[in-house]
Amino acid sequence: MFLFHPNECLDASSGTKPVRRADNPIEYIFADVLRHALKSRNLGVKAVELLDDVTLRANDAGFEFVTMQEYSKLARGYR
Numbered sequence: 001m002f003l004f005h006p007n008e009c010l011d012a013s014s015g016t017k018p019v020r021r022a023d024n025p026i027e028y029i030f031a032d033v034l035r036h037a038l039k040s041r042n043l044g045v046k047a048v049e050l051l052d053d054v055t056l057r058a059n060d061a062g063f064e065f066v067t068m069q070e071y072s073k074l075a076r077g078y079r
Contacts, residue, residue, distance in 0.1 A: 009043075009047050009051075010043065011045070020032055031061075
């Protein structure tokens, strides 16, 4: 199963700051600041490039992609 969230393709505005969810300063650094930095570096055009790379490599490895509608029809045939 391959799940992709299209909102990852949106460009994040530069200069955004992480939302503070943790009260503890150390937890804030790891849970909020670090998470925000890792998450924001692969958004926008970079996410589209990564998605393209993943799907091409999967296709080259013999994986077949189907829509949920096609999968639903296939799954009913196996019952």
